[in-house]
Amino acid sequence: MARRTLLRQALACCDTATLVASFAGAYLAADAVLQRHFVAFEDYTWLLFLIVPIWLGCLWIFGFYTSIGYSSHRNILSRLVRTHVFASLMLLSAMYLTRSEAVSRLLIQTFLGISFIALGAQKFAIKAALERACRRAAGGRRKVLLAAPPAAAERYLQLVRTHASLQADVVGLLTPQAGRGDGHGATGLAALGSIDELPAVLQTQVIDEVVAAATLEAAAIERLSRWCSTRGIMLRVLIEAPPAATGGWAVEHVGDGAFMLSLASVPQRPHHLLIKRLIDLLGGVVGVIFCGLAYLRYGPILRHETGASALFRQPRIGRNGRRFTLYKFRTMCAAAEQLMLTLDGHNEMNGPMFKLKDDPRVTPTGLKLRRRHLDELPQFWNVLKGEMSLVGTRPPTENEVAEYAEHHHRRLSMKPGLTGLWQLNGNGAVKDFEQVVKLDCEYIDNWSLWLDAKIVAKTVTKVLRGDAW
Structure with missing residues (x-):
């Protein structure tokens, strides 16, 4: 969660810097065209207090703070076009409602063009940087061992591919039933045996954390927690829930090792x-x-x-x-x-x-x-x-x-x-x-x-x- 939050904050800071730089570039371009007829830059800085929140909000709505690292170039471009159209309409509407007739149309048009190109280049650069960092740091990434049925393991691998904050090197799979092999079905993971063989696996593998499926028996999760606690290894439990039509899911600790997965469709603050x-x-x-x-x-x-x-x-x-x-x-x-x-x-x-x-x-x-x-x-x-x-x-x-x-x-x-x-x-x-x-x-x-x-x-x-x- 902390890594995901930091990633979102870093992306938002990059977007803010890109928008400010685009606005400054648009001003310089418009000033070069209009020369003496153009007003001072300070008289237009108030526009940034409209532009930055509008664009950051639209970028968030269209998913740029969740999975950019693993999106295709076409998907990034498509979402960026929708973001820019929506944000542009919001900006123009805000300017109309505030009756900002004095704002140069050339400045706004130039900003919209420059910011689209700059944000697109930035998103593609971030995608390339994340992919390059993943390849270089493969040896230094978290080593994750899955303890789950094959279907739940495949779901976790999909999440890893989708969310940059979950980057990990999945070393293998422990299943409820015994079995070893080079690959396990659609997951392609090395089958390292049953869950009861975790102590032996920890003797031969470098493991930073274990991810267990919530569908495992309570006794199996209890054994996993005991072994992980003894070794000082992080244990995470993957909980699957259907999409919520309204509201959202939350995990509540009710005491004595019991947790409740709650769907709240009304305010719960x-x-x-x-x-x-x-x-x-x-x-x-x-x-x-x-x-x-x-x-x-x-x-x-x-x-x-x-x-x-x-x-x-x-x-x-x-x-x-x-x-x-x-x-x-x-x-x-x-x-x-x-x-x-x-x-x-x-x-x-x-x-x-x-x-x-x-x-x-x-x-x-x-x-x-x-x-x-x-x-x-x-x-x-x-x-x-x-x-x-x-x-x-x-x-x-x-x-x-x-x-x-x-x-x-x-x-x-x-x-x-x-x-x-x-x-x-x-x-x-x-x-x-x-x-x-x-x-x-x-x-x-x-x-x-x-x-x-x-x-x-x-x-x-x-x-x-x-x-x-």
Whole structure:
């Protein structure tokens, strides 16, 4: 892991230097053409603060910080073209949004041409240097012994060929069953015997580390760990997992020599989640105070208009199917639930969710509260109780969840919130429930404290303007 990180950092530093040099070269070329009509170099250096992050991000997206050492020249060129096109569009868009009309078009065009040639030459040079270093250092590379079935051994060899950080000299293969030979099937590795023959192999071979397949029996891995520990040799266990559609895999040490391979499709950053909860508590306290003031002002009016309690309670579904009671100010008549059956044909949403812009069940005061979203103030009590968050996905009703398709349930994997991406895309813009699910999943996949802060800021602006969800 450390070697891989260092390699990525070194590649990023090389790319940064190449981009800066390309920009300087483009400036000199443009200056030579325009001469006295060209501005000073210092007036254009701010562009580097756009160029470097954009290009490094695109290079990372297109895989230049993973396997360049073992990519073909055609593959490198293809990825570089896509990187350059994508980065160029991002740069031009950023310049347009910042209204940078004063920037010389000749400078930008020259930079795009020079940087493409320079980055291409650099990538090919790095590839050649890595391959040359591998050939020269073959005798000094880590000597790895595989302890695995042939299929797992072939998979490890593919990883070695693909990832430069795994460069190693694989000296042979130990299999669960006894057997020796010059080559073992498709792997082409020398079969040095069974796993139980590791002590004898260590007597005759120079071994720096042993890589074992996780599919081996626990007793076999235990013997390998004991022998490697005695010799001071590194033991690694190769774990294969299917590709994750969302999220990523992680290995957790749970104690007593036990590990868990976990697939997390929701945020798992404990410190950030703790901060989110603390912010919820603070916001909940402030919100409950405002809720009390609003209740004193509108409670009697709502009771008079609706003929029922000013507080409306409704069962909702929270994180991973937890049921809770959601609180709102009652903005509809007391028989709203029964009347909803007569309004199903007027639903403006496609899917299990119900939404009607000019809902006849809403009272005059209720309409006033809804316009400023004051009807949702009691939900701050749900936030204090930990049933909801300030920012999250929309909390569905039990009837909605009963009609969910399988992929809809993912929006329940995070705590529901007072506001979220769907609310910010309201005003009748979202008519399809699938779009609601997409926005909720987008929030889950990209969650961060900064994203929450942006959503809260936009929500406050929306409330002050009186925009509806």
